[in-house]
Amino acid sequence: MILYFTGTGNSKFAADFLAEYLGDECLSLNEKIKKGEDIKENSEKPYIVVAPIHAWRFPLKVEEIVKRAELKGSRKIYFVGTMGENSGKTDTCLKKLCGEKGLEFMGFCGVKMQNNYLIGDVMPNKAVAEENLHEVIPALESIAEKIKNGEKIEKTDKTPFTFLVSGVVNKFFTKFAGKYMKPTASDKCGACGICAEFCPVNNIEIKDGKAQMGEKCISCFGCIHRCPTEAVNIEGKTEKNGRYLCPEYSQWKKAHE
Numbered sequence: 001m002i003l004y005f006t007g008t009g010n011s012k013f014a015a016d017f018l019a020e021y022l023g024d025e026c027l028s029l030n031e032k033i034k035k036g037e038d039i040k041e042n043s044e045k046p047y048i049v050v051a052p053i054h055a056w057r058f059p060l061k062v063e064e065i066v067k068r069a070e071l072k073g074s075r076k077i078y079f080v081g082t083m084g085e086n087s088g089k090t091d092t093c094l095k096k097l098c099g100e101k102g103l104e105f106m107g108f109c110g111v112k113m114q115n116n117y118l119i120g121d122v123m124p125n126k127a128v129a130e131e132n133l134h135e136v137i138p139a140l141e142s143i144a145e146k147i148k149n150g151e152k153i154e155k156t157d158k159t160p161f162t163f164l165v166s167g168v169v170n171k172f173f174t175k176f177a178g179k180y181m182k183p184t185a186s187d188k189c190g191a192c193g194i195c196a197e198f199c200p201v202n203n204i205e206i207k208d209g210k211a212q213m214g215e216k217c218i219s220c221f222g223c224i225h226r227c228p229t230e231a232v233n234i235e236g237k238t239e240k241n242g243r244y245l246c247p248e249y250s251q252w253k254k255a256h257e
């Protein structure tokens with residue numbers, strides 16, 4: 001059973017790849033979190049959680065929902081992070097969480113994909129982004145093969161100042177990012193509602209002909225990258241950097257075989 005959370009589709013792409021390779025099924029944590037539901041699952045196959053790395057850890061919402069999850073059947077759980085660069089001590093944090101839940105930690109591995117952190121990073125055009133996905137496949141295959149054989153996985157990336165970035169910096173990010181990196185919609189907003197429909201924490205409302213963001217943002221950047229008129233931005237920081245959405249794995253595979 002593969003549980004995934006995604007902002008711009010990278011983690012869904014990885015989850016769908018693993019599901020196909022392992023003949024397993026996917027469950028969207030976005031939907032569960034959006035509906036305020038907890039996870040109650042029964043799987044004979046090991047559990048696999050796939051999520052983006054946000055400030056050198058899994059997003060807090062993901063850690064929290066996994067912590068509360070009622071997972072029956074298999075006691076084994078794997079974690080796969082999609083990331084732009086490195087994962088800090090995500091592995092140690094998740095191992096601790098497993099210990100608290102009585103689950104067998106089968107390891108964490110980060111996979112490098114397009115960095116969707118628009119601040120200071122210019123997004124490639126669609127064709128280049130799709131071409132770049134070829135480079136992701138060998139890493140996903142290697143993880144999938146290990147899971148298939150019941151072997152543990154481990155992280156391959158290195159992060160300078162790991163303790164600091166996944167500790168104090170992550171805590172600071174979790175507490176203040178929603179406030180100081182708050183997305184807002186400009187007058188270009190067409191009130192289409194795509195951002196509100198996607199927002200995993202129901203932080204967006206269409207009011208007075210425009211998207212209005214509340215105070216619950218978890219900085220997944222999903223609303224910014226999905227806005228068809230590029231009206232949603234972190235003011236002064238993301239307007240000129242393009243947009244990125246990862247294609248659906250099945251469609252990408254068909255187009256690139």
Ligand SMILES: Cc1cc2nc3c(=O)[nH]c(=O)nc-3n(C[C@H](O)[C@H](O)[C@H](O)COP(=O)(O)O)c2cc1C
Binds near residue numbers: 005
């Ligand atoms: C707010 C934010 C923080 C991020 N922090 C990190 C990080 O600490 N390390 C890293 O390698 N990538 C980081 N990234 C990049 C994402 O982890 C990466 O692009 C990921 O594949 C996005 O997955 P998604 O499309 O499933 O949301 C960050 C992205 C965002 C939006």
